[in-house]
Amino acid sequence: MGNACSNHLGIPPAKGPNPVGCTDFMMDHTAKGSFFRLYYPCQETDKAEKPDWVPCREYFNGLADFMKINRALSERIFNYLFGSFKIPAYLDAPFKSNGKCPVVIFSHGLGAFRTLYSAICAELASQGFIVASVEHRDQSASATYYFRERTESEKANSVAKSSSSAQDNLVKEWMYYRALQHGESEFPLRNKQVKQRADECILALDKLTEINSGIAVQNALQTQFDWSSLENSMDLCRIAAVGHSFGGATVIEALCKEVKFKCGIALDAWMIPLDDEIFPRVKQPIFFINSEKFQWAGNISRMRKLDSAIIQRKMITIRGTVHQSFPDFTFLTGNWIGKLMKLKGEIDPELAIDLSNKATLAFLQRHLGLEKNFNQWDPLIDGQDVNLIQGTNVTVLQSAI
Numbered sequence: 139m140g141n142a143c144s145n146h147l148g149i150p151p152a153k154g155p156n157p158v159g160c161t162d163f164m165m166d167h168t169a170k171g172s173f174f175r176l177y178y179p180c181q182e183t184d185k186a187e188k189p190d191w192v193p194c195r196e197y198f199n200g201l202a203d204f205m206k207i208n209r210a211l212s213e214r215i216f217n218y219l220f221g222s223f224k225i226p227a228y229l230d231a232p233f234k235s236n237g238k239c240p241v242v243i244f245s246h247g248l249g250a251f252r253t254l255y256s257a258i259c260a261e262l263a264s265q266g267f268i269v270a271s272v273e274h275r276d277q278s279a280s281a282t283y284y285f286r287e288r289t290e291s292e293k294a295n296s297v298a299k300s301s302s303s304a305q306d307n308l309v310k311e312w313m314y315y316r317a318l319q320h321g322e323s324e325f326p327l328r329n330k331q332v333k334q335r336a337d338e339c340i341l342a343l344d345k346l347t348e349i350n351s352g353i354a355v356q357n358a359l360q361t362q363f364d365w366s367s368l369e370n371s372m373d374l375c376r377i378a379a380v381g382h383s384f385g386g387a388t389v390i391e392a393l394c395k396e397v398k399f400k401c402g403i404a405l406d407a408w409m410i411p412l413d414d415e416i417f418p419r420v421k422q423p424i425f426f427i428n429s430e431k432f433q434w435a436g437n438i439s440r441m442r443k444l445d446s447a448i449i450q451r452k453m454i455t456i457r458g459t460v461h462q463s464f465p466d467f468t469f470l471t472g473n474w475i476g477k478l479m480k481l482k483g484e485i486d487p488e489l490a491i492d493l494s495n496k497a498t499l500a501f502l503q504r505h506l507g508l509e510k511n512f513n514q515w516d517p518l519i520d521g522q523d524v525n526l527i528q529g530t531n532v533t534v535l536q537s538a539i
């Protein structure tokens with residue numbers, strides 16, 4: 139894993155019994171379509187190679203915008219630091235069907251995009267899940283792209299006069315991160331975005347449902363993946379939503395809107411974008427897996443509003459973690475840069491993500507009714523580990539609850 143020169147850095151390989159494949163899907167091709175990276179159990183292959191972790195340089199430009207640093211400078215820095223990393227999965231490898239796979243829809247955080255949580259998504263796929271990591275078009279992603287039809291004038295002077303494939307008639311458009319304008323209040327924007335994000339998760343689920351039924355797909359992206367191999371491969375009674383930060387709020391909004399999501403796992407959720415009025419309307423189990431450094435009383439007290447005597451709501455905190463302990467960046471820099479940029483906490487990043495992944499799998503087995511051995515990690519759901527805290531380290535005043 140990782141690139142030659144920094145042999146000790148790289149995204150940790152998945153631990154489950156299945157090799158992991160990944161491919162990209164976009165349908166329809168517009169900004170209103172569904173765009174996700176699919177991670178899935180694949181057949182052993184020595185042909186497929188591992189795709190670049192960041193698919194193209196526009197993502198680095200978007201990341202610079204998000205971090206309010208100069209694009210030219212940052213593109214070189216990001217390329218130097220991260221340009222050669224591969225993700226722990228085989229591009230377009232053939233799907234391996236062994237019974238129906240449970241499904242996870244994954245939602246990224248503010249300023250992230252679909253490829254940055256591969257340690258989590260690949261792990262779930264190696265354990266037998268089909269995972270769709272959505273790329274949101276609500277302008278919360280650092281960057282994302284879609285296509286539009288060529289205009290008549292563009293067609294007129296396009297080289298390929300008799301443009302053969304539909305793809306030739308499409309032009310790639312980039313959408314970049316939209317920062318909060320000076321003086322603009324945060325909630326209206328974030329609330330609108332979380333609703334769009336939930337709709338995009340539901341749309342991705344609808345697309346997977348179509349694919350599972352064998353409906354032919356016109357993937358706007360030219361991939362070598364055979365989508366018909368996924369016919370009847372998904373267990374559409376076993377669907378969960380998982381997300382990080384803004385994606386954690388998206389999980390709660392999606393559970394509220396779509397009962398097909400049987401449970402949700404919110405990784406270091408950012409609760410600001412959510413309306414108070416949705417809390418009593420969420421009926422599914424939720425698991426909050428928090429970092430030690432990111433959370434604060436107001437955010438925790440909103441999670442507590444979801445406490446219920448009848449619906450299982452669980453919370454644990456991983457000691458020594460920071461907000462960035464969940465995305466892949468945490469594995470990709472040395473210790474001192476990582477700590478300086480708050481990409482690493484005190485705990486070993488691979489131990490932290492392993493605890494998070496195992497607790498996630500145990501919760502998924504419990505609430506999706508899986509017949510696997512993930513229940514071996516049940517104690518983690520209750521924080522029973524030296525590196526876990528049951529509930530939170532944050533002091534929440536009684537009045538705030």
Ligand SMILES: CCN(CC)CCN(C[C@]12C[C@](c3ccc(C(F)(F)F)cc3)(C1)C2)C(=O)Cn1c(SCc2ccc(F)cc2)nc(=O)c2c1C=CC2
Pocket residue numbers: 201204205206246247248249250254382383384385408461462465467479480481
């Ligand atoms: C000054 C910018 N200001 C914007 C509002 C705050 C920026 N910020 C802290 C950052 C992300 C940081 C980051 C990334 C990546 C490198 C790199 F160098 F490794 F590339 C470095 C440093 C900059 C740590 C966050 O937003 C934290 N955060 C996140 S971070 C999700 C993410 C984004 C980009 C990634 F590449 C990976 C993961 N997702 C959320 O949903 C929420 C929050 C806060 C509230 C809700």
